[in-house]
Amino acid sequence: MFDVQLFLESAGLGRKVDKFRAKQTVFSQGDPATNVMYIQEGGVKLTVVNETGKEAVVALLGPGDFFGEGCLAGQSICIATATAISLTTVLVIEKNEMTRVLHEQHELSDRFIAYMLSRNIRVEEDLVDQLFNSTEKRLARTLLLLARYGAQGHPQSVIPKVSQEMLAEMIGTTRTRVNFFMNKFKKLGFVRYNGEIHVNNSLLSVVLHD
Amino acid sequence: MFDVQLFLESAGLGRKVDKFRAKQTVFSQGDPATNVMYIQEGGVKLTVVNETGKEAVVALLGPGDFFGEGCLAGQSICIATATAISLTTVLVIEKNEMTRVLHEQHELSDRFIAYMLSRNIRVEEDLVDQLFNSTEKRLARTLLLLARYGAQGHPQSVIPKVSQEMLAEMIGTTRTRVNFFMNKFKKLGFVRYNGEIHVNNSLLSVVLHD
Protein backbone atom coordinates (compact mmCIF):
# COMPACT_ATOMS: atom_id res chain seq x y z
CA MET A 1 0.00 0.00 0.00
CA PHE A 2 1.28 3.40 -1.05
CA ASP A 3 1.88 5.61 1.95
CA VAL A 4 0.40 8.99 1.13
CA GLN A 5 1.74 10.58 4.22
CA LEU A 6 5.37 9.64 3.71
CA PHE A 7 5.06 10.53 0.08
CA LEU A 8 3.60 13.95 0.74
CA GLU A 9 6.36 14.65 3.17
CA SER A 10 9.12 13.49 0.87
CA ALA A 11 7.65 15.62 -1.92
CA GLY A 12 8.11 18.60 0.34
CA LEU A 13 4.41 18.88 0.98
CA GLY A 14 2.47 18.54 4.16
CA ARG A 15 5.26 19.93 6.24
CA LYS A 16 2.52 21.90 7.83
CA VAL A 17 0.73 19.74 10.36
CA ASP A 18 -2.22 20.94 12.41
CA LYS A 19 -3.78 19.38 15.46
CA PHE A 20 -7.35 19.89 16.59
CA ARG A 21 -9.18 18.94 19.73
CA ALA A 22 -12.62 17.33 19.58
CA LYS A 23 -15.30 19.84 18.50
CA GLN A 24 -12.69 22.30 17.26
CA THR A 25 -13.36 23.87 13.86
CA VAL A 26 -10.88 23.20 11.04
CA PHE A 27 -12.59 25.61 8.65
CA SER A 28 -16.03 27.17 8.39
CA GLN A 29 -18.59 27.36 5.64
CA GLY A 30 -17.88 30.60 3.77
CA ASP A 31 -14.15 30.74 4.56
CA PRO A 32 -11.80 31.24 1.60
CA ALA A 33 -10.89 27.79 0.25
CA THR A 34 -7.13 27.60 -0.07
CA ASN A 35 -5.94 24.26 1.26
CA VAL A 36 -6.50 20.57 0.84
CA MET A 37 -6.39 18.59 4.07
CA TYR A 38 -5.28 15.03 4.65
CA ILE A 39 -6.27 13.25 7.86
CA GLN A 40 -3.42 11.48 9.64
CA GLU A 41 -5.22 10.60 12.83
CA GLY A 42 -8.64 11.22 14.29
CA GLY A 43 -11.83 12.14 12.51
CA VAL A 44 -13.60 15.06 10.89
CA LYS A 45 -17.26 15.90 10.36
CA LEU A 46 -18.41 17.98 7.38
CA THR A 47 -21.61 19.94 7.93
CA VAL A 48 -23.64 22.47 5.98
CA VAL A 49 -26.19 24.93 7.36
CA ASN A 50 -28.98 26.51 5.36
CA GLU A 51 -30.50 29.99 5.63
CA THR A 52 -32.77 28.96 8.47
CA GLY A 53 -29.92 27.59 10.57
CA LYS A 54 -30.81 23.94 10.02
CA GLU A 55 -27.72 21.76 9.90
CA ALA A 56 -26.92 18.70 7.78
CA VAL A 57 -24.01 16.33 8.18
CA VAL A 58 -22.55 15.63 4.75
CA ALA A 59 -19.76 13.24 5.68
CA LEU A 60 -17.76 11.69 8.49
CA LEU A 61 -14.12 11.20 7.54
CA GLY A 62 -11.22 9.33 9.08
CA PRO A 63 -7.49 8.65 8.66
CA GLY A 64 -6.47 8.49 5.00
CA ASP A 65 -9.30 10.73 3.82
CA PHE A 66 -8.86 14.10 2.14
CA PHE A 67 -11.15 17.07 2.59
CA GLY A 68 -11.30 20.65 1.41
CA GLU A 69 -10.50 19.32 -2.06
CA GLY A 70 -13.26 21.50 -3.57
CA CYS A 71 -10.74 24.31 -3.98
CA LEU A 72 -8.94 22.23 -6.62
CA ALA A 73 -12.07 22.48 -8.74
CA GLY A 74 -12.09 26.23 -8.45
CA GLN A 75 -14.36 26.66 -5.47
CA SER A 76 -13.23 29.89 -3.90
CA ILE A 77 -15.03 29.46 -0.59
CA CYS A 78 -15.70 26.47 1.63
CA ILE A 79 -19.20 25.09 1.15
CA ALA A 80 -19.10 23.14 4.38
CA THR A 81 -17.81 23.44 7.91
CA ALA A 82 -15.16 20.92 8.99
CA THR A 83 -15.12 20.00 12.66
CA ALA A 84 -12.81 17.56 14.44
CA ILE A 85 -14.75 14.82 16.20
CA SER A 86 -11.82 13.60 18.27
CA LEU A 87 -8.19 14.55 18.72
CA THR A 88 -7.18 14.97 15.10
CA THR A 89 -4.00 15.52 13.12
CA VAL A 90 -4.15 16.82 9.55
CA LEU A 91 -1.60 17.63 6.88
CA VAL A 92 -2.30 20.99 5.29
CA ILE A 93 -1.44 21.26 1.62
CA GLU A 94 -1.66 24.53 -0.21
CA LYS A 95 -3.97 24.36 -3.23
CA ASN A 96 -1.43 25.24 -5.92
CA GLU A 97 1.14 22.89 -4.45
CA MET A 98 -1.40 20.09 -4.49
CA THR A 99 -2.31 20.81 -8.11
CA ARG A 100 1.34 20.83 -9.12
CA VAL A 101 2.22 17.58 -7.39
CA LEU A 102 -0.95 15.90 -8.63
CA HIS A 103 0.23 16.73 -12.11
CA GLU A 104 3.81 15.61 -11.63
CA GLN A 105 3.58 12.55 -9.41
CA HIS A 106 1.78 9.47 -10.59
CA GLU A 107 1.63 7.89 -7.18
CA LEU A 108 -0.24 10.80 -5.70
CA SER A 109 -2.62 11.26 -8.61
CA ASP A 110 -3.40 7.53 -8.61
CA ARG A 111 -4.11 7.61 -4.92
CA PHE A 112 -6.14 10.79 -5.14
CA ILE A 113 -8.21 9.46 -8.02
CA ALA A 114 -8.90 6.30 -6.04
CA TYR A 115 -9.98 8.44 -3.11
CA MET A 116 -12.26 10.62 -5.22
CA LEU A 117 -13.82 7.56 -6.85
CA SER A 118 -14.61 5.91 -3.53
CA ARG A 119 -15.86 9.14 -2.02
CA ASN A 120 -18.10 9.67 -5.00
CA ILE A 121 -19.52 6.19 -4.67
CA ARG A 122 -20.30 6.79 -1.04
CA VAL A 123 -21.99 10.14 -1.61
CA GLU A 124 -23.98 8.66 -4.47
CA GLU A 125 -25.13 5.85 -2.20
CA ASP A 126 -26.18 8.41 0.38
CA LEU A 127 -28.11 10.27 -2.29
CA VAL A 128 -29.87 7.14 -3.52
CA ASP A 129 -30.66 6.19 0.06
CA GLN A 130 -32.16 9.60 0.58
CA LEU A 131 -34.03 9.47 -2.72
CA PHE A 132 -35.98 6.39 -1.98
CA ASN A 133 -35.82 5.22 1.56
CA SER A 134 -37.94 6.17 4.53
CA THR A 135 -36.49 7.77 7.64
CA GLU A 136 -36.58 4.43 9.40
CA LYS A 137 -34.47 2.70 6.75
CA ARG A 138 -32.05 5.58 6.48
CA LEU A 139 -31.50 5.52 10.22
CA ALA A 140 -30.91 1.77 10.16
CA ARG A 141 -28.48 2.07 7.26
CA THR A 142 -26.58 4.90 8.91
CA LEU A 143 -26.24 2.96 12.15
CA LEU A 144 -24.98 -0.09 10.29
CA LEU A 145 -22.46 2.00 8.36
CA LEU A 146 -21.25 3.69 11.53
CA ALA A 147 -20.78 0.26 13.02
CA ARG A 148 -18.76 -0.63 9.92
CA TYR A 149 -21.09 -3.49 9.43
CA GLY A 150 -19.44 -6.44 7.75
CA ALA A 151 -15.91 -5.23 8.30
CA GLN A 152 -15.06 -8.07 10.62
CA GLY A 153 -18.27 -9.97 10.39
CA HIS A 154 -18.91 -9.44 14.07
CA PRO A 155 -22.51 -9.95 15.03
CA GLN A 156 -22.42 -6.78 17.03
CA SER A 157 -20.52 -3.50 16.90
CA VAL A 158 -20.21 -0.44 19.03
CA ILE A 159 -20.61 3.15 17.94
CA PRO A 160 -19.01 5.65 20.28
CA LYS A 161 -20.88 8.82 21.25
CA VAL A 162 -23.22 9.86 18.47
CA SER A 163 -26.13 11.90 19.76
CA GLN A 164 -29.64 11.53 18.36
CA GLU A 165 -29.36 15.14 17.29
CA MET A 166 -26.38 14.32 15.10
CA LEU A 167 -28.03 11.22 13.68
CA ALA A 168 -30.98 13.43 12.75
CA GLU A 169 -28.67 15.81 10.91
CA MET A 170 -27.06 12.92 9.09
CA ILE A 171 -30.26 11.46 7.71
CA GLY A 172 -32.12 14.71 7.26
CA THR A 173 -34.87 14.51 9.81
CA THR A 174 -35.74 15.67 13.34
CA ARG A 175 -34.46 14.37 16.63
CA THR A 176 -38.01 13.44 17.58
CA ARG A 177 -38.12 11.04 14.69
CA VAL A 178 -34.72 9.54 15.47
CA ASN A 179 -35.76 9.04 19.06
CA PHE A 180 -38.96 7.34 17.95
CA PHE A 181 -37.14 4.82 15.78
CA MET A 182 -34.27 4.27 18.22
CA ASN A 183 -36.81 3.22 20.83
CA LYS A 184 -38.51 1.01 18.32
CA PHE A 185 -35.18 -0.63 17.43
CA LYS A 186 -34.42 -1.00 21.13
CA LYS A 187 -37.75 -2.71 21.79
CA LEU A 188 -37.10 -5.10 18.92
CA GLY A 189 -33.62 -5.87 20.22
CA PHE A 190 -31.81 -4.38 17.22
CA VAL A 191 -29.80 -1.93 19.31
CA ARG A 192 -28.82 -1.31 22.92
CA TYR A 193 -27.37 1.87 24.33
CA ASN A 194 -26.39 3.94 27.29
CA GLY A 195 -23.48 6.10 26.19
CA GLU A 196 -22.28 4.02 23.30
CA ILE A 197 -24.68 2.43 20.87
CA HIS A 198 -24.52 -1.33 20.35
CA VAL A 199 -25.77 -2.30 16.91
CA ASN A 200 -26.91 -5.84 16.27
CA ASN A 201 -26.79 -7.49 12.88
CA SER A 202 -30.50 -8.09 13.10
CA LEU A 203 -30.93 -4.40 12.33
CA LEU A 204 -30.20 -5.41 8.76
CA SER A 205 -33.73 -6.76 8.52
CA VAL A 206 -35.02 -3.18 8.59
CA VAL A 207 -32.91 -2.19 5.61
CA LEU A 208 -33.49 -5.33 3.62
CA HIS A 209 -37.11 -6.23 3.42
CA ASP A 210 -39.75 -4.06 1.79
CA MET B 1 -8.88 23.59 -23.24
CA PHE B 2 -7.45 20.12 -23.33
CA ASP B 3 -9.29 17.94 -25.82
CA VAL B 4 -9.97 14.65 -24.09
CA GLN B 5 -11.36 13.05 -27.17
CA LEU B 6 -8.40 13.72 -29.43
CA PHE B 7 -6.10 12.74 -26.63
CA LEU B 8 -7.82 9.44 -25.95
CA GLU B 9 -7.67 8.62 -29.62
CA SER B 10 -4.02 9.52 -30.00
CA ALA B 11 -3.23 7.42 -26.94
CA GLY B 12 -4.72 4.48 -28.75
CA LEU B 13 -7.78 4.47 -26.55
CA GLY B 14 -11.36 5.11 -27.41
CA ARG B 15 -11.02 3.55 -30.79
CA LYS B 16 -14.21 1.86 -29.89
CA VAL B 17 -17.12 4.21 -30.42
CA ASP B 18 -20.72 3.27 -29.71
CA LYS B 19 -23.88 5.03 -30.76
CA PHE B 20 -27.22 4.82 -28.97
CA ARG B 21 -30.68 5.99 -29.89
CA ALA B 22 -32.83 7.85 -27.38
CA LYS B 23 -34.08 5.52 -24.62
CA GLN B 24 -31.58 2.84 -25.56
CA THR B 25 -29.73 1.22 -22.66
CA VAL B 26 -25.94 1.60 -22.48
CA PHE B 27 -25.60 -0.74 -19.52
CA SER B 28 -27.91 -2.06 -16.83
CA GLN B 29 -27.74 -2.15 -13.06
CA GLY B 30 -26.15 -5.50 -12.18
CA ASP B 31 -24.12 -5.87 -15.39
CA PRO B 32 -20.41 -6.64 -14.99
CA ALA B 33 -18.57 -3.31 -14.80
CA THR B 34 -15.70 -3.40 -17.28
CA ASN B 35 -15.58 -0.11 -19.17
CA VAL B 36 -15.41 3.59 -18.57
CA MET B 37 -17.51 5.66 -20.98
CA TYR B 38 -16.88 9.16 -22.27
CA ILE B 39 -19.75 11.09 -23.85
CA GLN B 40 -18.91 12.69 -27.19
CA GLU B 41 -22.38 13.81 -28.17
CA GLY B 42 -25.86 13.51 -26.73
CA GLY B 43 -26.86 12.76 -23.16
CA VAL B 44 -27.16 9.92 -20.68
CA LYS B 45 -29.37 9.34 -17.66
CA LEU B 46 -28.19 7.25 -14.70
CA THR B 47 -30.94 5.54 -12.73
CA VAL B 48 -31.15 3.11 -9.84
CA VAL B 49 -34.07 0.89 -8.91
CA ASN B 50 -34.69 -0.54 -5.48
CA GLU B 51 -36.18 -3.91 -4.48
CA THR B 52 -39.72 -2.63 -4.87
CA GLY B 53 -39.15 -1.41 -8.43
CA LYS B 54 -39.12 2.27 -7.49
CA GLU B 55 -36.75 4.23 -9.70
CA ALA B 56 -34.45 7.14 -8.86
CA VAL B 57 -32.53 9.35 -11.30
CA VAL B 58 -29.01 9.82 -9.96
CA ALA B 59 -27.57 12.03 -12.69
CA LEU B 60 -28.08 13.53 -16.13
CA LEU B 61 -24.83 13.70 -18.09
CA GLY B 62 -23.78 15.41 -21.30
CA PRO B 63 -20.84 15.79 -23.69
CA GLY B 64 -17.50 15.76 -21.87
CA ASP B 65 -18.80 13.69 -18.96
CA PHE B 66 -17.52 10.26 -18.00
CA PHE B 67 -19.65 7.48 -16.56
CA GLY B 68 -19.17 3.88 -15.53
CA GLU B 69 -16.03 5.04 -13.71
CA GLY B 70 -17.03 3.03 -10.64
CA CYS B 71 -15.18 0.02 -12.06
CA LEU B 72 -11.90 1.90 -11.57
CA ALA B 73 -12.59 1.82 -7.83
CA GLY B 74 -13.06 -1.91 -7.92
CA GLN B 75 -16.82 -2.09 -8.37
CA SER B 76 -17.38 -5.36 -10.18
CA ILE B 77 -20.96 -4.70 -11.20
CA CYS B 78 -22.80 -1.60 -12.36
CA ILE B 79 -24.76 0.02 -9.55
CA ALA B 80 -26.88 2.06 -11.95
CA THR B 81 -28.53 1.77 -15.33
CA ALA B 82 -27.28 4.13 -18.05
CA THR B 83 -29.83 5.16 -20.67
CA ALA B 84 -29.31 7.46 -23.65
CA ILE B 85 -31.72 10.40 -23.56
CA SER B 86 -31.08 11.47 -27.13
CA LEU B 87 -28.93 10.27 -30.04
CA THR B 88 -25.68 9.67 -28.21
CA THR B 89 -22.08 8.83 -29.09
CA VAL B 90 -19.74 7.43 -26.44
CA LEU B 91 -16.12 6.37 -26.39
CA VAL B 92 -15.71 3.01 -24.68
CA ILE B 93 -12.49 2.58 -22.72
CA GLU B 94 -11.59 -0.73 -21.17
CA LYS B 95 -11.02 -0.49 -17.42
CA ASN B 96 -7.39 -1.64 -17.34
CA GLU B 97 -6.48 0.57 -20.28
CA MET B 98 -8.03 3.53 -18.53
CA THR B 99 -6.14 2.76 -15.33
CA ARG B 100 -2.88 2.45 -17.23
CA VAL B 101 -3.27 5.68 -19.17
CA LEU B 102 -4.47 7.55 -16.08
CA HIS B 103 -1.22 6.54 -14.47
CA GLU B 104 1.00 7.39 -17.41
CA GLN B 105 -0.52 10.53 -18.87
CA HIS B 106 -0.70 13.71 -16.85
CA GLU B 107 -3.12 15.39 -19.20
CA LEU B 108 -5.69 12.68 -18.80
CA SER B 109 -5.30 12.30 -15.05
CA ASP B 110 -5.55 16.07 -14.59
CA ARG B 111 -8.70 16.16 -16.66
CA PHE B 112 -10.18 13.14 -14.96
CA ILE B 113 -9.46 14.52 -11.50
CA ALA B 114 -11.13 17.77 -12.50
CA TYR B 115 -14.12 15.82 -13.70
CA MET B 116 -14.37 13.75 -10.53
CA LEU B 117 -14.07 16.85 -8.38
CA SER B 118 -16.87 18.66 -10.17
CA ARG B 119 -19.06 15.59 -10.23
CA ASN B 120 -18.51 15.12 -6.53
CA ILE B 121 -19.47 18.70 -5.84
CA ARG B 122 -22.67 18.26 -7.80
CA VAL B 123 -23.68 15.03 -6.09
CA GLU B 124 -22.90 16.56 -2.71
CA GLU B 125 -25.12 19.51 -3.55
CA ASP B 126 -27.88 17.13 -4.53
CA LEU B 127 -27.45 15.32 -1.24
CA VAL B 128 -27.56 18.53 0.80
CA ASP B 129 -30.62 19.64 -1.16
CA GLN B 130 -32.27 16.34 -0.36
CA LEU B 131 -31.19 16.50 3.28
CA PHE B 132 -32.85 19.74 4.08
CA ASN B 133 -35.19 21.00 1.48
CA SER B 134 -38.88 20.28 0.95
CA THR B 135 -40.20 18.70 -2.21
CA GLU B 136 -41.28 22.10 -3.46
CA LYS B 137 -37.80 23.59 -3.16
CA ARG B 138 -36.14 20.54 -4.64
CA LEU B 139 -38.41 20.71 -7.64
CA ALA B 140 -37.70 24.41 -8.10
CA ARG B 141 -33.95 23.84 -7.82
CA THR B 142 -34.02 20.96 -10.28
CA LEU B 143 -35.96 22.98 -12.83
CA LEU B 144 -33.53 25.87 -12.49
CA LEU B 145 -30.54 23.55 -12.91
CA LEU B 146 -32.09 21.89 -15.93
CA ALA B 147 -32.59 25.33 -17.40
CA ARG B 148 -28.90 25.96 -16.72
CA TYR B 149 -29.97 28.94 -14.76
CA GLY B 150 -27.41 31.71 -14.82
CA ALA B 151 -25.43 30.31 -17.71
CA GLN B 152 -26.31 33.15 -20.02
CA GLY B 153 -28.22 35.25 -17.58
CA HIS B 154 -31.33 34.94 -19.69
CA PRO B 155 -34.47 35.72 -17.74
CA GLN B 156 -36.07 32.63 -19.16
CA SER B 157 -34.90 29.23 -20.35
CA VAL B 158 -36.44 26.24 -22.01
CA ILE B 159 -36.19 22.63 -20.87
CA PRO B 160 -36.92 20.10 -23.58
CA LYS B 161 -39.15 17.13 -22.85
CA VAL B 162 -38.88 16.14 -19.22
CA SER B 163 -41.96 14.33 -17.97
CA GLN B 164 -43.38 14.88 -14.52
CA GLU B 165 -42.69 11.22 -13.89
CA MET B 166 -38.99 11.76 -14.50
CA LEU B 167 -38.88 14.91 -12.40
CA ALA B 168 -40.43 12.88 -9.60
CA GLU B 169 -37.68 10.27 -9.90
CA MET B 170 -35.05 12.98 -9.87
CA ILE B 171 -36.18 14.61 -6.64
CA GLY B 172 -37.38 11.48 -4.93
CA THR B 173 -41.12 11.96 -4.75
CA THR B 174 -44.33 10.99 -6.52
CA ARG B 175 -45.70 12.29 -9.79
CA THR B 176 -48.79 13.50 -7.95
CA ARG B 177 -46.61 15.77 -5.87
CA VAL B 178 -44.70 17.09 -8.88
CA ASN B 179 -47.96 17.80 -10.67
CA PHE B 180 -49.26 19.66 -7.65
CA PHE B 181 -46.26 21.98 -7.50
CA MET B 182 -45.97 22.42 -11.26
CA ASN B 183 -49.51 23.73 -11.28
CA LYS B 184 -48.75 25.97 -8.35
CA PHE B 185 -45.67 27.34 -10.17
CA LYS B 186 -47.76 27.82 -13.28
CA LYS B 187 -50.43 29.76 -11.39
CA LEU B 188 -47.75 31.99 -9.91
CA GLY B 189 -46.22 32.58 -13.34
CA PHE B 190 -42.92 30.86 -12.50
CA VAL B 191 -43.20 28.36 -15.35
CA ARG B 192 -45.13 27.82 -18.57
CA TYR B 193 -45.36 24.61 -20.52
CA ASN B 194 -46.96 22.61 -23.24
CA GLY B 195 -44.31 20.21 -24.50
CA GLU B 196 -41.27 22.09 -23.38
CA ILE B 197 -41.06 23.72 -20.01
CA HIS B 198 -40.31 27.44 -19.83
CA VAL B 199 -38.65 28.38 -16.58
CA ASN B 200 -38.72 31.96 -15.39
CA ASN B 201 -36.10 33.49 -13.14
CA SER B 202 -38.81 34.32 -10.67
CA LEU B 203 -38.81 30.64 -9.74
CA LEU B 204 -35.68 31.48 -7.78
CA SER B 205 -37.88 33.04 -5.13
CA VAL B 206 -39.08 29.55 -4.19
CA VAL B 207 -35.55 28.34 -3.58
CA LEU B 208 -34.32 31.45 -1.86
CA HIS B 209 -36.64 32.55 0.85
CA ASP B 210 -37.73 30.32 3.68
Next chain:
DNA sequence: TGCCCATTGTCCAATATAGGACAGTCCCTG
Protein backbone atom coordinates in the same frame (compact mmCIF):
# COMPACT_ATOMS: atom_id res chain seq x y z
C1' DT C 1 -23.45 18.67 47.44
C1' DG C 2 -26.08 21.22 44.19
C1' DC C 3 -26.44 23.52 39.82
C1' DC C 4 -25.89 23.55 34.90
C1' DC C 5 -25.98 21.49 30.63
C1' DA C 6 -26.38 18.01 27.20
C1' DT C 7 -29.10 14.37 26.17
C1' DT C 8 -33.06 11.37 26.03
C1' DG C 9 -38.07 10.06 26.50
C1' DT C 10 -42.81 11.43 25.53
C1' DC C 11 -46.80 13.68 23.84
C1' DC C 12 -49.46 16.37 20.57
C1' DA C 13 -51.37 19.13 16.76
C1' DA C 14 -50.39 20.86 12.21
C1' DT C 15 -48.55 19.63 7.73
C1' DA C 16 -46.43 17.18 4.11
C1' DT C 17 -46.22 13.14 1.52
C1' DA C 18 -47.41 8.66 -0.49
C1' DG C 19 -50.06 6.05 -3.32
C1' DG C 20 -53.90 4.80 -5.83
C1' DA C 21 -57.72 5.84 -8.96
C1' DC C 22 -59.67 7.82 -12.93
C1' DA C 23 -60.85 11.21 -16.60
C1' DG C 24 -59.04 14.26 -20.17
C1' DT C 25 -55.63 15.42 -23.87
C1' DC C 26 -52.54 14.82 -27.42
C1' DC C 27 -49.96 12.32 -30.69
C1' DC C 28 -48.75 8.40 -33.26
C1' DT C 29 -49.89 4.59 -35.95
C1' DG C 30 -52.51 0.88 -38.06
Next chain:
DNA sequence: CAGGGACTGTCCTATATTGGACAATGGGCA
Protein backbone atom coordinates in the same frame (compact mmCIF):
# COMPACT_ATOMS: atom_id res chain seq x y z
C1' DC D 1 -60.89 7.37 -38.45
C1' DA D 2 -60.29 4.49 -34.25
C1' DG D 3 -57.44 2.76 -30.70
C1' DG D 4 -53.49 2.70 -27.87
C1' DG D 5 -50.02 4.81 -25.24
C1' DA D 6 -47.84 8.41 -22.83
C1' DC D 7 -48.76 12.38 -20.23
C1' DT D 8 -51.23 15.59 -17.41
C1' DG D 9 -54.94 17.22 -14.17
C1' DT D 10 -57.61 16.13 -10.06
C1' DC D 11 -59.35 14.06 -5.94
C1' DC D 12 -59.11 11.40 -1.79
C1' DT D 13 -57.46 8.72 2.25
C1' DA D 14 -53.93 6.81 5.08
C1' DT D 15 -49.49 7.60 6.79
C1' DA D 16 -45.15 9.90 7.67
C1' DT D 17 -42.98 13.85 9.25
C1' DT D 18 -42.34 18.19 11.36
C1' DG D 19 -41.82 21.22 15.13
C1' DG D 20 -42.52 22.58 19.57
C1' DA D 21 -42.96 21.77 24.51
C1' DC D 22 -41.71 19.77 28.74
C1' DA D 23 -40.20 16.29 32.14
C1' DA D 24 -36.53 12.95 33.41
C1' DT D 25 -31.80 11.52 33.50
C1' DG D 26 -27.02 11.71 34.28
C1' DG D 27 -22.41 13.59 34.21
C1' DG D 28 -19.18 17.36 34.97
C1' DC D 29 -17.85 21.06 37.65
C1' DA D 30 -17.88 25.07 40.92
